[in-house]
Amino acid sequence: MDIGLPPAVVTALTFVILGLLVWVLLTRTVLGRGFSVPLRNMLRGNETAQYPEKPRPVAPRFHGRHQLNRYADGLEKCIGCELCAWACPADAIYVQGADNTVEARYSPGERYAEDYQINYNRCILCGLCIEACPTRALTMTHDYEFSADQRSKLVWTKEQLLAEVPPGGEDTPHTDREVRQRGLNYYGGLAVTPPTLHGGRYKPAATAPAAKAGDIVPTGQLPEPDELPPDPATVGGPTRPEPGRDR
Amino acid sequence: MSDDVTFTIDGQEITAPKGTLIIRAAEQLGIIVPRFCDHPLLDPVGACRQCMVEIEGMPKPMMACTTTVMPDKAVKTHLTSELARKGQEGTLEFLLVNHPLDCPMCDKGGECPLQDQALAHGSNASRFIDQKRRYDKPVAVSSQILLDRERCVLCARCTRFSDQISGDPFIELFERGALEQVAIYEDEPYESYFSGNVIQICPVGALTSTSYRFKSRPFDVVTTPSVCDHCSAGCTLTVQSRRGEIQRQLARTNMAVNEAWNCDKGRFGFGHVTAANRITEPKVRDGDDLVTATWTEVLRRMRAAIGAATEAGPGRVAVLTGSRLADEDAYATSKYARTVLATDDIDHRTRFAPAGEREELAAVVGRDSATYADVERAEVIVVVGLDPEEEVPILHLRLRKAWRNRKARIVVVGPHLGTLADLAWRHVATEPGAEAAGLEALDGRDADGVAAEVAEALREATAPVVLVGERAGAGALTTAASLAETTAGSFAYVPRRAGTRGAIDAGLAAGLLPGGRRLDDADDRAALEEHWGELPAEPGRDLHAILTDAAAGKIDVLHLIGVDPVRDAPSTDLARAALAKVTTVIVQDLARTDTVQGFADIVLPVAARQERAGTATNWEGRRQRFSRAIDGPDLVQEDWEILVQVAAILGKDLGFSDLEALRAEVERVGRRDAAHPFPSFPSVPSDETDGDADDQDDDRLTVVARPLLLDHGTMLTNVPDLMATARPATVVINPTDADRHDIGAGDQVELTGANGTLTLPAQLATDVVPGTVLIPTNSTDEPSGVLADRDGDLRVTLSKVAADAPVEEVA
């Protein structure tokens, strides 16, 4: 066939027309659009993630399993307030509060979590609990590898959730004496009252005689006051009513 | 009409009686003015300044809780007045200046009026950036109450409560200005039976409970309405549980009964439910031990024991019940004894009843009783053989309310004044057991002295009330009823424990049938036989006769339902002898009591009040339902359920197998149409108790054993904080007797009775009639019954323990 064009042009034109046809076929027809996917992928390289040998980093704000944090000296941040349990829409958290005592202090202030459990059968990793936590005791890690083959293993206990003791710190419980000597202001700030160290300053009833006003700081359970370094935060001091006044 | 005032609040018109507080009037319109110190049951004080409202024509905002309504004024609350709103916001900001940020660890968090109002009416940000005031904390106000002074908003609710309501003003506000604080007096412990109420009314977490401290959160508990199981006051309570464990109990507002209060025994006394000595499984005796058995086995053994006894002849089985039973249990027990065991040998009492009491109780059941409202309105109240604060504390509060608000004259008839000493107007002193004679004198016919004065007051008073307790002697109920009738007043029988009134209604006493019927009355018998079938022919034996016959070997099987004769019976010696002699002792109870340990052959575990639903009748005869708050131990059953099964294994049918059917049957059986008349007593000789001439000159003193609220009862175990506030056990002696025996206050005194001795510190009181001493029934290692002879006669000789070795041991 001679249409009066140089053969090179004819060849070029033929390719263009054929190319157009293939393009129309692959992008404008149903069948062609279908075939284009494997075709495209045949041209790509391998993309297999080498999990679990090489886990890939997650997004910075990823909601992984929880952790109960500690202060630098090892005291627990959690005060056992149950606010996380209240916030949880899945009812996945169980907290039991208890009293810190002079001899066994787990957290600043009067209260600590005697028991703390998160049930990962229920948890939907929504993060509402960590929003609720007033002390930033509860945060979420990037760890998502905690599936298990038994439901009971999905209930994480306080020991499992507690963060490692920071270097230089000590595991709980501490004594009041040690904590006071360290003199840390755990919560910081001025308008925020630093947590008191006076938790447990009353005697269990089983041993206590009837309390009197003179017993504002019951004796017996506590070390003698002068043995203890003062609590830097107390400004009011114990004021004792004088006997017979204002009666 | 002229006493009504019309005015407007936020533009809405309202008419209220003159003298109404604005805050109360606003409530009727549904407008809630924020408040801390205001409490409807306490006198207004205006301490917290939170309730500001703007009143037309007044230059400054006024306190809605102390200002009474004024005609034609326009009152504007925070809803319509910017002045009021800003005022309230300012007050809150001041309150929060020194309030610690304790919410997460404060027990009030989640139910705290300060939290709620700061959110609703406060500003979003605080301008306060300085260090807050700090105190040492917490202070133990008593073993049950902890005070965090920095949280206090100085509303004076707690101090007003202890001053105005309970009358134990040991807690007060001290100091002034920023250091003003709640405290207790140096030398007087805050030992009130009502102290728990201050925890509940404190609008912040300044007063918290030792036993509930940090245990749970108000949003994390299951709340169930209940009725207290301790005394016959019948307080409505709220039981809060978490994960199947009771965390705390609170008073539930019920203006007709306990208003907004209850006593500490009801509030804190639930430890017995989980105590170590709780019976959780059926047990049978194997030598000295009790070993666990199945329900099938214990039921089989019961069949064998009861079967053998019935074959051996009539009168060889008897039933004793205590007074912890719910009404349903009482009814089932009554029917079980009469129809299944075919015996009338049954008694709910733990005292040896005076003659004629059965007829008196039948007459009481049929009549309308005085109520709390009657007590509150009365001008004269006669209290006979009863110490309300120790026995029925809420009644004590009501007496106090009448005394305080209406200047009611309280007359005590009996051998001592007890805790009514501060309130009593006159004391008609009588020998123990001779209360009826004392009452008889009050009709004024030939009275003189105190009796004449009281008679005069009774004549003038409208609707006086006569309250008769369990310790009043023979004929007291009858005399009280006739006194109430002649003075156009009302009377009530006020037993101590929660189940007693229900037990009487159900007929848990020999000769007494449900609904105020009597076994010796042909019509009553016929009426009941329609429902129950054949009844025993003759009225049976009471506690004294049952124990005496058992000790003589005439009874083979004793079925004890919620009673511990070793500690509860008036004569410990007789109780022990009886239990030792009986072949089979069946005990159906909550705890391993002395009876269970020492004598029980078959032990049946039962559900506690909080573990089941039921009905309770209080001293007024008011019936109140309670619901199941927690699940009990797996193997416990309700008392009535057990009896249904025992009946079945004996081949009988009680006629019901669920609570609804049981209640329907109680309804059908109902009560007698017209009440039986009170029996007539031979006019009580007033110059003689039961003493013969030879008693006069011997040196023995009559003992009145009366219970203290917090004693060694089985339902007060496992509550150390509560028991630390128990009043000490003492022997109370009249100074003349004390002089005669050379005893001074505080000396250790040995009391020697017919069968044993007790040593107690002496307390001297002039209100105790000479020749009589008071001791607590069950507040010592050995109960008061060890002193009694087998007729329950309690007379002792006193001797001072020499101030040598034993006293030093005590100190």
Ligand code: SF4
């Ligand atoms: S992440 Fe969400 S679901 Fe999980 S425990 Fe926290 S609040 Fe509950």
Ligand code: SF4
């Ligand atoms: S983790 Fe935080 S919110 Fe939860 S109990 Fe502890 S302190 Fe409270």
Ligand code: SF4
């Ligand atoms: S302790 Fe509570 S009830 Fe008492 S004054 Fe303070 S805030 Fe009021």
Ligand code: SF4
């Ligand atoms: S007054 Fe009686 S009924 Fe009320 S709480 Fe106390 S013990 Fe219970």
Ligand code: FES
């Ligand atoms: S509520 Fe009126 S001043 Fe406190």
